[in-house]
Amino acid sequence: METYIRIAVQKKGRLSEDSLRLIRECGIRFNNGKGALKAKSEDFPMEFLFLRDDDIPGYVADGVADLGIIGENVAVEKGKNIEVIKELGFSKCRLSLAVPREVEYNGIKDLDGGHIATSYPVLLGKYLKEQGVSASIHEISGSVEIAPGIGLADAVCDIVSTGSTLLSNGLKEVESIFKSQAVMVATPGLSAEKKALLDKFLFRIDAVQRAKRKKYIMMNAPDNALDEIERVLPGAKSPTITPLKNKGWSSVQAVINEDDFWEVIEALKNAGAEDILVTPIEKMVF
Numbered sequence: 001m002e003t004y005i006r007i008a009v010q011k012k013g014r015l016s017e018d019s020l021r022l023i024r025e026c027g028i029r030f031n032n033g034k035g036a037l038k039a040k041s042e043d044f045p046m047e048f049l050f051l052r053d054d055d056i057p058g059y060v061a062d063g064v065a066d067l068g069i070i071g072e073n074v075a076v077e078k079g080k081n082i083e084v085i086k087e088l089g090f091s092k093c094r095l096s097l098a099v100p101r102e103v104e105y106n107g108i109k110d111l112d113g114g115h116i117a118t119s120y121p122v123l124l125g126k127y128l129k130e131q132g133v134s135a136s137i138h139e140i141s142g143s144v145e146i147a148p149g150i151g152l153a154d155a156v157c158d159i160v161s162t163g164s165t166l167l168s169n170g171l172k173e174v175e176s177i178f179k180s181q182a183v184m185v186a187t188p189g190l191s192a193e194k195k196a197l198l199d200k201f202l203f204r205i206d207a208v209q210r211a212k213r214k215k216y217i218m219m220n221a222p223d224n225a226l227d228e229i230e231r232v233l234p235g236a237k238s239p240t241i242t243p244l245k246n247k248g249w250s251s252v253q254a255v256i257n258e259d260d261f262w263e264v265i266e267a268l269k270n271a272g273a274e275d276i277l278v279t280p281i282e283k284m285v286f
């Protein structure tokens, strides 16, 4: 029988779209028709389970799924025997404590003896213990931000990204206790055959991730500006320079970091570059 690797992804929610996009960008195609809870790839030995994110650590720990994509917050909260093997760079958020806007807050000790509502009792409990604060934790599974407004708790501990949910519920963020992003988790002790498939998958993910942080730029420049342009363009390898038909001019191509983008473009213009074109890169394989 053919060996295949089984991956659990969130069925619906903050992680699902980006998880499926990443898998597709790795050239792994599958059909996840509406309502389907299981699917198989047509061109890679991979099977998909579409689940609630909270259940994924348990499935991976039991070996029902070999891999899973979840938030680091859930990976740590559930405390299951799973290995975090790769940070995926999306669904970035933080787990924070928040109190009603009108409440004066001077520090974590203010929550001593209070009630805190959260879906993350383990992470919160650990943080309070480290801070030497004793508060009662009220576990609720969703819509946590409602709790102070209905007299259920003095504070909440929930996921924050833009902060707009806190704002619209009259709350203010007072402590950030855990930083999270989507991660790939794996069951410990995968067979050699499955490990080989996982390595192939991780190789493709690396190529996709690397490309996302880079841009490909092309420009025309007078030959007397080329030395300065070469100095401006970062990176290990020198840019590709091709003479143009128009005498005294060249075409320059290079890969730059997304983070340095605007500084580099400005410096190139100052150096004399013209007609600068910028394009995304789909994959980068070394």
Ligand SMILES: Nc1ncnc2c1ncn2[C@@H]1O[C@H](COP(=O)(O)OP(=O)(O)OP(=O)(O)O)[C@@H](O)[C@H]1O
Pocket: 010, 011, 012, 013, 014, 015, 051, 052, 053, 054, 070, 071, 072, 073, 074, 091, 092, 093, 159, 160, 161, 162, 180, 181, 182
């Ligand atoms: N606003 C946000 N911005 C970025 N990432 C987020 C945000 N909210 C949650 N996340 C991350 O995405 C994960 C899934 O969030 P989501 O809100 O979809 O979970 P859920 O409601 O528990 O879903 P499920 O129905 O699968 O149990 C969280 O554990 C967290 O890591």
Ligand SMILES: O=P(O)(O)OC[C@H]1O[C@H](OP(=O)(O)OP(=O)(O)O)[C@H](O)[C@@H]1O
Pocket: 014, 142, 143, 145, 158, 159, 160, 161, 162, 163, 164, 165, 166
């Ligand atoms: O800081 P913000 O950008 O407002 O994001 C934070 C909100 O996002 C998540 O909920 P989500 O919208 O995924 O809904 P859910 O409560 O149904 O999980 C999280 O539980 C917060 O409520």
Ligand SMILES: [Mg+2]
Pocket: 052, 053, 054
């Ligand atoms: Mg959930």
